[in-house]
Amino acid sequence: MIINGLGYLGVKVVDLADWISYATTLVGAEVVEQDDQQLKLRIDDQYSRINVIKADQPGLAYVGWDVGSEGSLQQAIAVVDELGISWREGTQEECQDRKVVKMIKLKDPGDNDIELFYGPSSGHKFRPSRDMGEFVTGDLGMGHVLFLTPNFDAIMEFYTRMGFAISEMIHMTALQGYAYFLHCNRRQHSLALGAAPHNAIGHLMLEIESVTDVGKAYDIAKYEGMNITMSMGQHVNDKVLSFYTQSPSGFDLELGAGGLVVEDPEDRTVVQYEDISFWGHHGGLRNRPAP
Numbered sequence: 001m002i003i004n005g006l007g008y009l010g011v012k013v014v015d016l017a018d019w020i021s022y023a024t025t026l027v028g029a030e031v032v033e034q035d036d037q038q039l040k041l042r043i044d045d046q047y048s049r050i051n052v053i054k055a056d057q058p059g060l061a062y063v064g065w066d067v068g069s070e071g072s073l074q075q076a077i078a079v080v081d082e083l084g085i086s087w088r089e090g091t092q093e094e095c096q097d098r099k100v101v102k103m104i105k106l107k108d109p110g111d112n113d114i115e116l117f118y119g120p121s122s123g124h125k126f127r128p129s130r131d132m133g134e135f136v137t138g139d140l141g142m143g144h145v146l147f148l149t150p151n152f153d154a155i156m157e158f159y160t161r162m163g164f165a166i167s168e169m170i171h172m173t174a175l176q177g178y179a180y181f182l183h184c185n186r187r188q189h190s191l192a193l194g195a196a197p198h199n200a201i202g203h204l205m206l207e208i209e210s211v212t213d214v215g216k217a218y219d220i221a222k223y224e225g226m227n228i229t230m231s232m233g234q235h236v237n238d239k240v241l242s243f244y245t246q247s248p249s250g251f252d253l254e255l256g257a258g259g260l261v262v263e264d265p266e267d268r269t270v271v272q273y274e275d276i277s278f279w280g281h282h283g284g285l286r287n288r289p290a291p
Helices: 016-027 070-082 092-098 152-161 211-223
Strands: 005-013 030-034 038-042 050-054 059-066 087-089 102-107 113-118 144-149 165-172 177-183 191-195 200-207 228-235 241-246 252-257 271-273 277-280
Touching: 005 016, 005 113, 005 144, 016 030, 016 038, 016 050, 016 211, 016 252, 070 102, 070 113, 092 102, 092 113, 144 152, 152 177, 152 191, 211 228, 211 241, 211 252, 228 252
Parallel strands: 005 050, 059 113, 144 191, 165 271, 200 252
Antiparallel strands: 005 059, 030 038, 038 050, 087 102, 102 113, 144 200, 165 177, 177 191, 228 241, 228 277, 241 252
C-alpha cells in the first residue's frame, strides 16, 4: 500500500456561517480555527480533518490522502510520473496550513485536487460540539469518499496503482452500472468510484462509534429541517447504519455507525451486489426495492 487512508478534506462554501451551523449542530465537529476566509474542524486527535474555505461557489477544494512516510511519498511520485500526471510539491505555507510535514499536489483522472502527504499534527484533544461520543478514525483513516467521473478506467488505474484493492461492486440503477468500492486499510472501503457523465464528489462518510449518536443526529436533521438526501438505512457491503444530508458545500455527508472492519486481508473476497442497502436509504442512489 502507498496510501494508508483518507486524511482530510478541503471544502468550499459561499458563507462560512453555514458550515459552522451544520458542523456544530449536526455533525458534532469542533471548530478549532476561524477567520473571515476559512475555518477548521476537528473530529479526533488530529488538528483538523475538514478545512472550510470561503469561495464564490460551493464544492470540493482538495482531498488529502495519508501516505505515512517519505518512502511511500517517493513511491507515489514514481507512480504519478509513470502515469504522466503532472504534480508539484506543496509549499511551506500549504504544509503549515494543513499541519503536515510534507505533501505533493496533483489532479487525479477525475479532476479532483489531491494532496498526498505524511506527518499530520496529532495528539490534540477533541471536544465535540454537541452531546456525543467519538468518531471512528485512527488507522482506519477519516472515513470514505465517493468520486464520480467519465474517466472511470483511468481513475481506477490511478488508485489501484496507489495500493487500493477492490472490496466489491454494487449495481446502481442511477449510474446505469456498477460502482466499485476499494480498501487501503482495515476499513471495509475508503474509496468508492462510479462512472458518470460529469466529474463530481458524491459524498463524504464519517463514522461515529455509537448508533445512538447517529440516531440523535438523524433527529436533529429532521427537527432542523435539513435536506436529508437519503433516509436512515443499512448498507449491504460495510453494514453501516447511516443517513445522508446535503452539506453546505453541495455534496452529501453520510453519518453512520457499525462499519465493518476486516482484520485479515486474506479474509477479503470480492463480491457483487444488486443494491446498496438491506433496507432504508430511500432517495439518492438507492435502487427501488424488489417487491
